[in-house]
Amino acid sequence: MPVRAPARGRAVPGPAWLAALPALIVIGLFSVHPVMVMVAGSLGVGRPPADEGLTLDHYTRAFGSETVRSALLDSVLIAGGSVLLVLLVAVPVVLRQADDDRHGRGGVATDVLLTLPIALPGIIIGFFAIVLTGRTGLLGLAWGGFSGLAYTFSGLLVAYMYFSLPRVLGPLRGAAATLDPALTESARTLGASRTRVFTTVTLPLLLPALIETSGTAIAVALGGYGTVATLSEGVRLLPLNVANELTTGYRLADSSALAVILAVTAVLALVLGRALSRLVRRAVAA
Amino acid sequence: MTTTVSTDSRSGGPDGAVRAAGLAVDDLNVRYGDTTAVEGVSLDVAPAETVAVIGPSGCGKSSTLRAVAGLVPVAGGTITLAGRDVTSLDPARRNVGLVPQNYAVFPHMTVAANIAYGLRARGVPASERRARVGEMLDLTRLTELAERRPDQLSGGQRQRVALARALAIRPDTLLLDEPLAALDPQLRGGLRRELSGMLAATECATLIVTHDQREALSLGSRILLLRDGRPVQFDTPRRLWDDPADAFVADFLSGAVLLEAERDHDHAVVMDGRWRIPVRELDVRPTEHGSTRLLLHHDGLGVVDEEETPDDGSALVAEVEHVEFTGDALHLTVRAGGHALGVRVPPGTRVGRSVALTVNPGRAALLTPNP
Numbered sequence: 001m002p003v004r005a006p007a008r009g010r011a012v013p014g015p016a017w018l019a020a021l022p023a024l025i026v027i028g029l030f031s032v033h034p035v036m037v038m039v040a041g042s043l044g045v046g047r048p049p050a051d052e053g054l055t056l057d058h059y060t061r062a063f064g065s066e067t068v069r070s071a072l073l074d075s076v077l078i079a080g081g082s083v084l085l086v087l088l089v090a091v092p093v094v095l096r097q098a099d100d101d102r103h104g105r106g107g108v109a110t111d112v113l114l115t116l117p118i119a120l121p122g123i124i125i126g127f128f129a130i131v132l133t134g135r136t137g138l139l140g141l142a143w144g145g146f147s148g149l150a151y152t153f154s155g156l157l158v159a160y161m162y163f164s165l166p167r168v169l170g171p172l173r174g175a176a177a178t179l180d181p182a183l184t185e186s187a188r189t190l191g192a193s194r195t196r197v198f199t200t201v202t203l204p205l206l207l208p209a210l211i212e213t214s215g216t217a218i219a220v221a222l223g224g225y226g227t228v229a230t231l232s233e234g235v236r237l238l239p240l241n242v243a244n245e246l247t248t249g250y251r252l253a254d255s256s257a258l259a260v261i262l263a264v265t266a267v268l269a270l271v272l273g274r275a276l277s278r279l280v281r282r283a284v285a286a
Numbered sequence: 287m288t289t290t291v292s293t294d295s296r297s298g299g300p301d302g303a304v305r306a307a308g309l310a311v312d313d314l315n316v317r318y319g320d321t322t323a324v325e326g327v328s329l330d331v332a333p334a335e336t337v338a339v340i341g342p343s344g345c346g347k348s349s350t351l352r353a354v355a356g357l358v359p360v361a362g363g364t365i366t367l368a369g370r371d372v373t374s375l376d377p378a379r380r381n382v383g384l385v386p387q388n389y390a391v392f393p394h395m396t397v398a399a400n401i402a403y404g405l406r407a408r409g410v411p412a413s414e415r416r417a418r419v420g421e422m423l424d425l426t427r428l429t430e431l432a433e434r435r436p437d438q439l440s441g442g443q444r445q446r447v448a449l450a451r452a453l454a455i456r457p458d459t460l461l462l463d464e465p466l467a468a469l470d471p472q473l474r475g476g477l478r479r480e481l482s483g484m485l486a487a488t489e490c491a492t493l494i495v496t497h498d499q500r501e502a503l504s505l506g507s508r509i510l511l512l513r514d515g516r517p518v519q520f521d522t523p524r525r526l527w528d529d530p531a532d533a534f535v536a537d538f539l540s541g542a543v544l545l546e547a548e549r550d551h552d553h554a555v556v557m558d559g560r561w562r563i564p565v566r567e568l569d570v571r572p573t574e575h576g577s578t579r580l581l582l583h584h585d586g587l588g589v590v591d592e593e594e595t596p597d598d599g600s601a602l603v604a605e606v607e608h609v610e611f612t613g614d615a616l617h618l619t620v621r622a623g624g625h626a627l628g629v630r631v632p633p634g635t636r637v638g639r640s641v642a643l644t645v646n647p648g649r650a651a652l653l654t655p656n657p
Contacts, residue, residue: 180388180390182386182387182388183390183392185355185357185377185384185386185390186384186390186448186451187392187403187407188356188376188377188378189355189356189357189377189378189382189383189384189452190378190384190403190404190407190451190452190455191378191379191381191404191407191408191455192378192403192404192407193378193407196407200403201392204394205393205394
């Protein structure tokens with residue numbers, strides 16, 4: 001006879017989609033609908049004044065424009081470059097943090113300082129950059145070379161590094177915590193130098209997380225508006241162009257096309273990060 | 287506290303010459319901040335010998351092993367390996383083979399690549415490396431699995447990979463941290479014998495850390511027992527069993543009881559005279575450790591029926607605290623004179639609230655110091 005637990009008094013669970021319904025409604029309202037409106041506008045089938053009829057003109061104009069192309073290229077270079085540079089800073093930090101956590105050391109103060117920029121709006125980070133490396137900035141007083149750096153490509157790169165640091169540190173810290181210290185200890189006792197242990201054990205095991213985190217952080221940095229808006233003297237990034245098309249002359253369709261290009265680039269970074277990370281994880285661990 | 291000397295010719299351990307070849311630890315101290323984890327630990331392991339370090343958790347046995355591997359800083363004392371003072375040497379340059387408790391097999395490398403890791407790090411030429419990896423695969427019977435990834439291996443196979451990886455570099459000492467603790471209890475017996483066989487095939491001075499008495503007794507040719515970071519006794523399994531330094535050693539190693547006793551002509555007097563055992567019933571043996579004591583292993587005592595209880599004081603009446611059926615026997619925990627005693631009796635024995643106990647002739651030992 002089959003043994004069955006008494007079913008009395010137990011609520012029958014509803015279908016899974018019912019539980020997901022509130023989330024689906026929110027996603028539908030705040031993502032799917034605006035995206036559809038945006039795409040429609042960019043194709044000339046949106047609301048006035050973006051209702052001249054189905055056309056790809058706005059895209060051809062966008063890609064034909066030298067300003068837009070260089071803004072897109074700068075966006076990709078600044079977002080990608082700043083995140084890659086941040087990795088160089090972040091990897092030693094998270095490895096140290098993981099070690100501290102295991103030994104019950106580590107200060108709250110360091111944690112807060114390192115993750116603080118995540119709470120700061122991009123505009124404030126741009127403001128920090130001006131205070132430090134603007135034309136009359138603090139560092140500029142120490143050495144003339146720093147003066148006005150904030151408005152250059154390298155200045156923007158540094159500001160975006162600060163912007164991306166907490167977005168890289170957070171997820172990487174979790175990944176570093178899962179690395180078994182016995183692996184590196186064993187490698188050391190087998191005669192490997194610290195550098196060798198890092199390149200043959202630590203880095204390969206951390207690589208999937210590095211790639212995935214980078215993809216997400218690059219996607220976020222691509223869309224960042226505040227920082228570049230504050231520092232928008234020389235280098236222009238794509239989010240500025242999107243806003244510009246709207247604020248100067250309300251060119252809704254052109255603005256929508258640029259927004260779609262920006263969104264697609266960001267989603268691409270995210271998806272690429274995920275896919276590449278999965279590939280590497282399989283190559284590393286399978 | 288009783289501390290036994292490390293290089294002790296009586297205990298069967300070789301002396302002097304060991305320092306040139308095997309592993310020697312002298313007066314080791316390890317501290318974590320203000321906490322002293324290891325204090326005054328000395329031991330020596332000859333080549334091809336296996337020494338087990340045993341003790342309850344937190345006794346400092348793992349810290350001792352990690353200090354030998356160079357993974358924790360040493361606060362005092364010296365560690366000598368194959369004649370070299372390695373006390374403050376980098377772990378990469380000590381030439382130790384470490385098998386951590388969870389084996390720490392590199393998850394992103396094949397079995398063969400794991401075994402070759404140390405050889406690569408040392409720049410061993412490819413042909414020599416392949417030959418050595420082949421030998422190690424043979425020794426640990428992993429040849430068939432050479433191209434497998436660790437996640438396709440069982441716990442026992444992973445242990446063998448870690449062992450092969452550690453032995454491949456021809457270490458001066460092999461360090462095993464709780465080698466069987468991560469495995470299923472049902473498998474441990476077989477794997478213990480297997481491990482013992484593989485260790486016998488190496489010329490390494492092997493140090494095993496364990497909390498499991500059976501592992502220590504069966505794998506170690508000598509055993510160092512630690513308590514609270516300090517050494518209690520360092521001796522052969524046989525002598526630890528037969529002549530424990532104190533009640534802690536007797537209890538920890540075999541669950542035996544060690545009672546202070548006095549010799550009164552033909553009787554051993556125990557528990558302030560409550561129990562007078564005829565000496566002819568006892569195995570009288572010399573002891574290295576202080577006073578006269580009665581050593582009772584689980585088979586040392588028997589239960590006698592009430593009507594047959596002798597009235598000459600040779601039977602001890604004890605309260606029964608706990609009865610446990612273990613299949614082939616009943617295991618009683620009884621209390622008398624402030625001591626808890628373990629008694630194993632045949633399964634059919636009638637057991638009431640209290641029992642009368644007598645020693646099984648020849649099975650209990652009276653340890654008497656040499657005059």
